[in-house]
Amino acid sequence: MxxxxxxxxxxxxxxxxxxxxxxxxxxxxxxxxxxxxxxxxxxxxxxxxxxxxxxxxxxxxxxxxxxxxxxxxxxxxxxxxxWGVLFQFGALFTSLTVAENIALPLREYTKVPDSLLEKIIAEKLEMVGLHSGAAALYPSELSGGMIKRASLARALAMDPxxxxxxxxxxxxxxxxxxxxxxxxxxxxxxxxxxxxxxxxxxxxxxxxxxxxxxxxxxxxxxxxxxxxxxxxxxxxxxxxxxxxxxxxxxxxxxxxxxxxxxxxxxx
Known part of the structure; x- marks a missing residue:
């Protein structure tokens, strides 16, 4: 191999x-x-x-x-x-919501329409065990464990x-x-x-x-x-x-x- x-x-x-x-x-x-x-x-x-x-x-x-x-x-x-990367302290952009953080690599590297983007964000949140309501939260509103999971969702956004x-x-x-x-x-x-x-x-x-x-x-x-x-x-x-x-x-x-x-x- x-x-x-x-x-x-x-x-x-x-x-x-x-x-x-x-x-x-x-x-x-x-x-x-x-x-x-x-x-x-x-x-x-x-x-x-x-x-x-x-x-x-x-x-x-x-x-x-x-x-x-x-x-x-x-x-x-x-x-x-x-590839996707989960940094040690999450490295979420504090001025962006969880949804906007997850969408960032998709907006950077793809031309996914907004309607599909919302579905991808919801899928990634579910994948890492976060409820859909977390999408609208800012990093300052998250617990340490939620920050880890939100950051992991962002790392998985591009299906690495x-x-x-x-x-x-x-x-x-x-x-x-x-x-x-x-x-x-x-x-x-x-x-x-x-x-x-x-x-x-x-x-x-x-x-x-x-x-x-x-x-x-x-x-x-x-x-x-x-x-x-x-x-x-x-x-x-x-x-x-x-x-x-x-x-x-x-x-x-x-x-x-x-x-x-x-x-x-x-x-």
Whole structure:
């Protein structure tokens, strides 16, 4: 299976400061892929490079079969229409209603008539679990969880093949976080999309993530399934995962996930 995203030998410098020094990773179609790492490891920078908000100092990035460094304007516009982004704090435009925020990418990249636009907005709101009345609200009138869902609705407006999530469960209470995790899985399965998420949430990592890459020492020090990453002896991986509390809390979840995968394969 050809990767939907591939990063090879990525070097990123800001002046004399080196953020990445030979990062390699790949994301397979249809999986939920997590990027992990400590503060300042360059997780958000990697995603910004994939979505063409930043350009690496060297290395190659291939997305949906297109090598970004060699792409032309038409290919770049095609790619921008093929992904959606949920930023960490939502990044909703405060002067626009929820409906106007969701409509923004559609107005930018398509010529959808207003009558159809209203139907699309209603569909996206329902998809993320928001009531129709939320369309007329402004971001200041939303709770933290509603902001996340409204921002996700905007990210899904163009029916993307790729969905990027930056700390999707940060700021949510445990019940809200679990509900949002389940929403991500449901959307992946229903829409056949690939999800790339930056997260520190161990619940998310242990329950919904298929594969992950761990950033430390300016590069990827472990990549693969949870079991493969847990086999790493890198000090950062040891600190992030391997303590008695984590092992006891999540060992049952690992086994449950393995059992579910086995049952699915048997079917």
């Amino acid at each position: 050809e990767p939907i995203i591939e990063m090879r030998n990525i070097v990123t410098r800001f002046g004399d400061r080196v953020i990445h020094d030979g990062v390699n990773l790949h994301v397979n179609p249809g999986e939920i892929f997590a990027i992990l790492g400590g503060s300042g490891a360059g997780k958000s920078v990697l995603v910004k490079e994939i979505i063409m908000l930043l350009k690496p100092s060297s290395g190659t990035i291939r997305v949906l079969g297109v090598e970004l460094d060699r792409s032309d304007y038409a290919q770049q516009q095609m790619l921008r229409r093929s 093949k790729l969905l990027f999530l930056d700390e999707p469960t940060s700021g949510l209470d445990p019940i809200g976080a679990r509900s949002f995790d389940q929403l991500i899985v449901d959307l992946r399965d229903a829409l056949d999309i690939t999800v790339v998420m930056i997260t520190h949430d161990l619940d998310s990592i242990f329950t919904i993530v298929d594969r992950m890459a761990v950033l430390a020492d300016k590069r990827v020090v472990a990549e693969g399934t949870l079991q493969e990453v847990l086999a790493s002896t890198h000090p950062f991986v040891e600190r992030f995962f391997k303590n008695e509390y984590t092992s006891k809390r999540f060992m049952g979840k690992i086994m449950q996930k393995s059992d579910k995968a086995s049952r699915k394969d048997d079917v």
